[in-house]
Amino acid sequence: MGEVKLHGTWKSPYIWRVIWALKLKGIPYEYIEEDLSSKSPMLLQHNPVHKKIPVLVHEGKPICESMVILEYIEETWPQDPLLPSDLYERAVARFWLGFAEDKIPMLWKIVLTDGEEQKQAIKDAFEMLKMIEEHGIKEKYFGGNKIGLVDIAFGAIAHWFVAIDSERGLKLLEAHNFPRLHSWIKNFKEDPIIKENLPDLTPVLKG
Missing domain, CATH: 1.20.1050.10 (Glutathione S-transferase Yfyf (Class Pi); Chain A, domain 2)
Incomplete structure (x- = not known):
């Protein structure tokens, strides 16, 4: 499965999209709370373009933007599918x-x-x-x-x-x-x- 980390802030509905998807698929992950008024070097390294959350890091590779992350989760872990097969x-x-x-x-x-x-x-x-x-x-x-x-x-x-x-x-x-x-x-x-x-x-x- 590989190590999964999630950078976010609890106030954001976009981070919860990712949390719900991970939970529904039973994927263990480490959550890292970010202070958006003082963004961490790790967040800036993982998302140098938009410099915002959420960022999912899978096996050291960052994926940004909640919708892109949802699609990645669905394709990487096909168990308990969240998109129709038809x-x-x-x-x-x-x-x-x-x-x-x-x-x-x-x-x-x-x-x-x-x-x-x-x-x-x-x-x-x-x-x-x-x-x-x-x-x-x-x-x-x-x-x-x-x-x-x-x-x-x-x-x-x-x-x-x-x-x-x-x-x-x-x-x-x-x-x-x-x-x-x-x-x-x-x-x-x-x-x-x-x-x-x-x-x-x-x-x-x-x-």
Whole structure:
């Protein structure tokens, strides 16, 4: 299997994508918490281009960017697959992985902006959630009755955005707005492995 190390910071939803994938596949790893205000020489060495987390180091070789890391994990450790075996279904999953990578960052604008810019960010988030509700979730999870890479990619909605939605009183994620998404969030967070690996966001929200 080779030595696996993971550089990250617990506040980041992107690091938790990787943690969930490793845990779901039963891959042992060493976690290294990074202080992004004073980045370690090892992090800068492993990711000299973007200088950010997450970075997975497998047998001394670094892999950067959460989506790239997820694909690497899936291909390197094929046990307990997180992508469908059917080629069409796999292509659909990759479409939604791209959608998540493109759209998830807009959620943070709600926290980082105010006034008219924040209103637009909330409107954009609502439209994104509507797309997921109407076209993404078909069964218990995105790809059926088992958690896959797409669910992991959208995990920021299930935990981070739920917390933001509640703390700010936005009420975007209530069941009457998005029943499928609301059910998916519940199913995702109740999976035993996911449930055991959800960070306490209270310090982030209060900060």
